[in-house]
Amino acid sequence: DIVMTQSPDSxxxxxxxxxxxxxKSSQSVLYSSNNKDYLAWYQQKPGxxxxxxxSWASTRESGxxxxxxxxxxxxxxTLTISSLQAEDVAVYYCQQYYTTPRTFGQGTKxxxx
Amino acid sequence: xxxxxxxxxxxxxxxxxxxxxxxxxxxxxSDAWMTWVRQAPGKGLEWVGRIKSKIHGGTADYAxxxxxxxxxxxxxxxxxxxxxxxxxxxxDTAVYYCATEDGRSALWGQGTLVSVST
Numbered sequence: 001d002i003v004m005t006q007s008p009d010s011x012x013x014x015x016x017x018x019x020x021x022x023x024k025s026s027q028s029v030l031y032s033s034n035n036k037d038y039l040a041w042y043q044q045k046p047g048x049x050x051x052x053x054x055s056w057a058s059t060r061e062s063g064x065x066x067x068x069x070x071x072x073x074x075x076x077x078t079l080t081i082s083s084l085q086a087e088d089v090a091v092y093y094c095q096q097y098y099t100t101p102r103t104f105g106q107g108t109k110x111x112x113x
Numbered sequence: 114x115x116x117x118x119x120x121x122x123x124x125x126x127x128x129x130x131x132x133x134x135x136x137x138x139x140x141x142x143s144d145a146w147m148t149w150v151r152q153a154p155g156k157g158l159e160w161v162g163r164i165k166s167k168i169h170g171g172t173a174d175y176a177x178x179x180x181x182x183x184x185x186x187x188x189x190x191x192x193x194x195x196x197x198x199x200x201x202x203x204x205d206t207a208v209y210y211c212a213t214e215d216g217r218s219a220l221w222g223q224g225t226l227v228s229v230s231t
Binding site for chain 2: 001038040042044048049050051052055061091093095097100101102103104105106107
């Protein structure tokens with residue numbers, strides 16, 4: 001199984017400041033035939049289901065604010081929120097969909113400092 | 114409206130069985146690959162398994178902790194996804210979410226709570 005490891009486990013950032021969450025996979029999730037990374041980021045607020053924010057490592061989903069961006073390839077990925085807003089407080093998960101079993105990172109709790 | 118609605122959760126004793134359902138609407142369910150993801154209280158997300166669309170064979174894959182105990186099925190005539198859970202263990206206690214799955218999961222239900230306890 002591909003193991004997904006996020007860092008840090010929790011993060012406190014001031015409003016308006018940048019938040020950066022990292023995700024590392026135990027093996028590459030880059031599919032060479034189409035040069036796509038099979039990596040997604042989800043946001044989960046308390047009492048709600050997860051919400052897909054980024055897919056293919058860097059493609060923002062429709063309706064997701066452009067302050068959210070994803071980067072990286074192969075085994076190392078980053079979710080960046082350029083200017084933290086109060087509504088961004090949540091737990092963020094990365095997930096690989098390169099193979100089954102699909103696997104998630106352990107989650108990063110993002111709070112306001 | 115495009116949505117997924119889970120139902121059927123509840124309290125069950127260890128060793129018992131339960132079937133949860135996921136009703137889909139607003140999209141062509143028969144074309145969709147579907148997945149179940151669970152979340153134990155206060156914990157992270159855990160992939161349970163997924164089922165392909167019938168046109169792609171309709172087969173299911175499972176995570177190791179539930180393989181041979183859980184069965185995912187679908188009734189395209191009813192636009193409904195099922196998760197049959199047998200030989201339930203205390204560690205199966207979780208909110209169970211259904212979601213669409215074309216690799217990543219763009220549409221999620223609100224979840225249904227399954228509690229396994231004596």
